Amino acid sequence: MSQPDRTPTENADVCVVGAGPAGAIVADRLASAGHEVIVLEAGPRFDPDEREERMETHLRPGDDTPIWGMGGPRDAYTSGGERLYPLNAARVKGVGGSTLHWQGMVMRMHEQDFRVDSELGVAEDWPVDYDDLRPYYAAAEEALAVAGASDNPFAPPREEPHPMPAFPPSYSDSLFAEACEELGIATHSVPNARNSEPTDEASACVGYGTCRPVCPSGAKYDATRHVDSAQEGGARVVDEVPVQRLEHDDSGEKVTAAVYVTPEGKEYRQEADEFVLAAGGVETPRLLLLSESEQYPDGLANGSGAVGRYFMDHLFAGVGGRLDERTRQKHVGFNTTESHQFYDREDDSRGAIKLEFLNYAGPAPADIAMGADSFGDDLLAEIREGYGNHVAMGALVEQFPRAENRITLDRSRTDDHGNPVPEVIWSLDDRTRRTIERANEIQRAVLEELGADIEWVVGPDATGPAYHHMGTTRMGTDPDASVVDADLRTHDLANLSIAGSSVFVTGGAMNPTLTIAALALKAADAIDARL
Amino acid sequence: MRLTRRDALAALSAVGAGGVAGCSAPSAARDDETTTASDANPPELGEDELETLVALAAVLYPSEVENAAEFVEAYVRPRVRDRPEHGRGMVAAIETLDEYAENLEGERYAALDAAAREELLAYMAVDTADPDPDGDDDERVRYYLVNDLLFGLYASPTGASLAGLENPPGYPGGTASYQKGPE
Known part of the structure; x- marks a missing residue:
């Protein structure tokens, strides 16, 4: 060829x-x-x-x-800051x-x-x-x-509807909505760059459930x-x-x-x-x-010296657990409900928080099966125990720009063409940590209102980037x-x-x-x- | 619980063989097409190899599954054909499993009784092995055979439905099921 x-x-x-x-x-x-x-x-x-x-x-x-x-060599990089930055992850x-x-x-x-x-x-x-x-x-x-709807009371003004209708809420969204209502938290749809209807370019979403990464x-x-x-x-x-x-x-x-x-x-x-x-x-x-x-x-x-500086990402904050009822997770790989109620900041004490209600909490049956050390009926019992009643909330948390967080050149290492690799110097400041803690506090309140046994929390120490390089x-x-x-x-x-x-x-x-x-x-x- | 040909084809779509685009179900006719993969030495899955896989599935699958043999054949044959490199790994892992059976029990894996089949997997440490296509014997058997068959079952709508999930990841089951509550 x-x-x-x-x-x-x-x-x-x-x-x-x-x-x-x-x-x-x-x-x-x-x-x-x-x-x-x-x-x-x-x-x-x-x-x-x-x-x-x-x-x-x-x-x-x-x-x-x-x-x-x-x-590989083409994508080599150095993570040089206080926090590890897995640059090639996403x-x-x-x-x-x-x-x-x-x-x-x-x-x-x-x-x-x-x-x-x-x-x-x-x-x-x-x-x-x-x-x-x-x-x-x-x-x-x-x-x-x-695909989106104009049901978000916190969104900025818009002049016309989204090009496609929003994906309807999931079953687990309805559980979250009840708990949120009790707590005075408004929930709403999520705008998705995902066909809710077929177009000339692509089919409507068919629910493979693997949106990220493919x-x-x-x-x-x-x-x-x-x-x-x-x-x-x-x-x-x-x-x-x-x-x-x-x-x-x-x-x-x-x-x-x-x-x-x-x-x-x-x-x-x-x-x-x-x-x-x-x-x-x-x-x-x-x-x-x-x-x-x-x-x-x-x-x-x-000329400003700003090239590479002020590197920012969004931080993930999350809380997950299990209910004593079925939650119908893992049918699709995208979310259908969020809350932007805690997005705008009242003062300079914290950054923005975007709350997400996940549709893919916990493992799928095949995930459990492929990692199990039991087979046959015992395995099926393990799968039935492990799948079906998980719930989780995520959040994106704002990190304000700081000059010391930066992309620079690591001149001690080169890529496959002999060019110095990028060095990512990244750390979290106290305000970002506080914002993550605030997100966890809200998430924990919602899950407790739901009656969940909380099994994991991703807070300021365990947090990681959302891979939004800004x-x-x-x-x-x-x-x-x-x-x-x-x-x-x-x-x-x-x-x-x-x-x-x-x-x-x-x-x-x-x-x-x-x-x-x-x-x-x-x-x-x-x-x-x-x- | 009866697995259908549709389940096998659904599982094939999840593993990237058999060709499923969009939400349309793949046609059965595709099974009869010759492979388009350019491969000078395609792997062969003979009756003996298939028997070994069916015997293994009898250990791996729950007793609720009634027709594992038909399902395994419908799932595995196009997979080996359409993905020769993966297929060669499967055939080699089958050989390995049979060699262990013959060395230890004097018979092919498929000839062993149910208890002996499970014991052999434990002896090889396949039950606790990390799957690895390039790993040791236990890791390859886990990757190419055990996890292939488990994925085939539990990534199919009928198999995942045993745990209450009718549209598992990898299966293009549409966007209605996620909205429904439990039955």
Whole structure:
């Protein structure tokens, strides 16, 4: 079989680095506007027909093959902070990016999220507010075919319904709703980037129950949809071509080329009028730092020194237990009820909390069977004992930005192309720990109201990241304190934009992808206007 | 509790063989298609190997399962055919299990009585082994045989329903069941 053409595009208007949701949406918009677009993706194009095998690898113990090929020399990293950061646990390099793995939860951030400094005296305000993003949020919901309902009393104002109806609540949601009502906690539906109805692009969800890390049916949105659309609009998407560095002109005001390497080891320069970095919250700052030059010894677009700094994630908080009744878990792999009642902060004492009511608490029968040391009737008795009455609540908890949490280069180690690997320096501050404790307190109250025997708690010591990499090329109006402006263009280089959660100034506690999509659409508009 | 051909096909969908896209049930005709996998040396699952698997299933499956032999055959044959590499691992693990039986009991695994079959698994430490496709004998038997058969059963709607879950992970059972309360 002949190798695909991985030579550069001549006369490209736009070069996008990264084929995840941010890059794919920017590419799609600009290609449909008639621009010559090329997308350079470090990872491969995965065969959709292999998704069921990936699902088996996920469901069965014993086979340690990474579901989406992450790990190894290409993806080497150092975790150098107080807290271990398992960087490769949920990110994906490949066409579609981490949406191949994600859960698919898509909420708008709240009005307060954009002005926490003004309202609370914490961190910094964004250079845009909710009203600026509101039309882009609506367009992003359309682009991601979001299934949702307008029943959330805590959500920011919206102008029209979601594109698809929300998934109805689960049976266990009804148990939680009763307990929450007793406690004065309002519950509501969850916006999902998952087809509740069939579309031309994909079937309705068929309930495989393995959304994270793989949806075999394609009902869960992933960015291959926008990649396909971009290609139909004339864009070229080239896989397995990791970009090594960006080059700039003599004046230092414009990027001239993205230098990339093919699987055969050939190095090429992709020139373009505009460049868009959309490689995620770790690889985007890393690439800027790797693009150091005589003129920019601290890396490209880093006049502020903020590139790589202010790394944030959402923290998981959870409580689980068992009831003395059936709870009907594990039918689907997504959630259908949440509470955003504790999202907005009253003061600066805590961050945002987003409460989730899980539909997949406890093990499935096959999980128990494959790990059991009994067989036959004894095993069935064990399964009947182990499955069926679990309940659990999760939460995403906000972490405010701190300069010392950062992505930098570990110059003592190199990847498969000889480039220094990223080092993740990450720690939790007291306010974040307090917020996790507050989330646990609410969760414990709900489970106790339900009558559950609480069996586990994930609190400040056991917590881990939600793998939402944010903040490392923050937006702002001040070139001395931020990397990109309100149009996502870098302050330092006139034709370089950044799309993705690395531009977030603060992270709130909402899953970030809808905001990533909204900002990508905003960036695309600005680039289109310049071309 | 009677397992159906649909259960075998459902289990195949969960393990990525047999081809199930969307929510449509796979057609039986697919079983008769020749493999499209390019494999110069496809594994063969003969009657003896199948007998060993059925004998093993008799140990692993609960007594409520009535027709394990038909289920195992419907589940395993397309799996070996469509995933030759996995199939070779299965065939090799069957050989290993039979070798242990012959060395210890002087007979193939399928010829042993029920108690001896279970004792042999315990002797090999398959019951406590961590599944590992590249591991020692006990780990490979656990991975390729025991867990394959257990997954086949308990990832099927009928098998998982024994514990009250009619739409287990890996099975495209739609989005109605999660909304229903217990019966």
